[in-house]
Amino acid sequence: MLEIGGIEIQYGQRLGEDLELATLHKQYDSVFLGLGLGxxxxxxxxxxxxxxxxxxxxxxxxxxxxxxxxxxxxxxxxxxxxxxxxxxxxxxxxxxxxxxxxxxxxxxxxxxxxxxxxxxxxxxxxxxxxxxxxxxxxxxxxxxxxxxxxxxxxxxxxxxxxxxxxxxxxxxxxxxxxxxxxDFEGESLSDATAAELARDGERIHVDETFRTSLPNVYSGGDCVKPGQDLTVQAVQHGKLAAHAIHQALAAKQEAA
Structure with a gap:
């Protein structure tokens, strides 16, 4: 995966402990939450x-x-x-x-x-x-x-x-x-910005392009809706969300 290029992995950080969604929201053009059911x-x-x-x-x-x-x-x-x-x-x-x-x-x-x-x-x-x-x-x-x-x-x-x-x-x-x-670990979304995410019960609510209720924040996998809890399903969510993120960023560049 790293051979693709342009991918950085930051270790030893956990959302809800030493990392907040608000920080990610400010630092990046888009955020994808693949939190799973931990x-x-x-x-x-x-x-x-x-x-x-x-x-x-x-x-x-x-x-x-x-x-x-x-x-x-x-x-x-x-x-x-x-x-x-x-x-x-x-x-x-x-x-x-x-x-x-x-x-x-x-x-x-x-x-x-x-x-x-x-x-x-x-x-x-x-x-x-x-x-x-x-x-x-x-x-x-x-x-x-x-x-x-x-x-x-x-x-x-x-x-x-x-x-x-x-x-x-x-x-x-x-x-x-x-x-x-x-079950979904609620502590992962414990900061003020994350608390604004709309949820369907325990799961994060997303639309058909896996966008959440917060601008530029997407999510997929087991944490968004009940399903078969299969890895292949979560990977498909990530793929579809990536396409949606790409299209949204491209539209912004064209508008600029």
Whole structure:
């Protein structure tokens, strides 16, 4: 990418911490916000910060960048919460890395899982146990405050809505990985200028050319609207926004 020329990467700067949108707005003719969804959704349970419980994407990031898989910490008994490809990938990788028990738990049935059938079959072939119609109820901790397992509430479909049956069960585990989706990090847009951006719920509102409500500020990817959360989709947003930015700057030059 850098071989294209004219591209500068500035490291160690984070929007919402040591960098403000107002500063970028003043220094550049246009700004593109490709913030993604950097925050993992919370379970909303006591003990969620306990050692042994972490977002699946955090572990997968370490896994993908490891030069030696033998250096990775691998729990013997793992619980993965979720139903998408990230959850399946996490469960499969833990089984392949040597975990003796890997249990994937989802609050609805198999037919509602967003992970592809192919990914599900790979997980099963690697010994992953899938438990459906169950949702997290309580994080179980040992005497040192570390994860010891989880209590789940059994669920069922009632008139099109999900509800608990009143029954619970427990699964022992040394590690719990949550893969229940990502959220937008609001702290990224915490300065006064960013606060003026129109939003659709948590997502930044853009028009068909990916322009935001602020002049010369564009945005794309997962942070603008719900979609398939695919890299190729985010890249397409960037491409279309770049064309729109080019046309807007060219029009200004012609007017000058």
């Amino acid at each position: 925050a993992s959704r919370a379970l909303g349970l006591t003990g969620e910060q306990a050692p042994g419980l972490m977002p699946a994407v955090d572990y997968i990031k370490v896994l993908r960048q490891a030069d030696d898989l033998g250096t990775l910490a691998v729990a013997k008994r793992c619980i993965v919460i979720g139903a998408g490809n990230t959850a399946i990938d996490m469960a499969t990788q833990m089984a392949r890395l040597g975990a003796t028990e890997v249990t994937l738990v989802y609050r609805r049935g198999i037919e509602a899982m967003s992970a592809t059938d192919h990914e599900q079959e790979i997980a099963k072939a690697n010994g992953v146990r899938m438990v459906t119609w169950a949702q997290p109820d309580e994080i179980l901790l040992d005497d040192q405050g570390r994860v010891a397992g989880m209590r789940f509430a059994k669920t069922h479909d009632q008139a099109g809505g999900l509800t608990t049956t009143g029954e619970t069960f427990e699964v022992a585990a040394d590690a719990i990985f949550k893969a229940i989706g990502q």
